């Protein structure tokens with residue numbers, strides 16, 4: 001794909017990917033949540049809720065090599 005050259009104002013039209021379903025959505029229509037040094041993006045509240053739920057299983061990678 002050659003998409004270099006004709007790029008409109010990429011301020012509110014920037015495309016991002018949902019953190020849950022990986023769907024491509026415009027940043028202006030996404031829900032973003034800042035976590036520590038990381039910003040998560042979601043296509044809607046549904047995915048946002050899913051992300052909140054999965055946040056319970058984070059510390060599970062502690063197996064010695």
Ligand SMILES: [Zn+2]
Nearest residue numbers: 018021043047
């Ligand atoms: Zn999503």
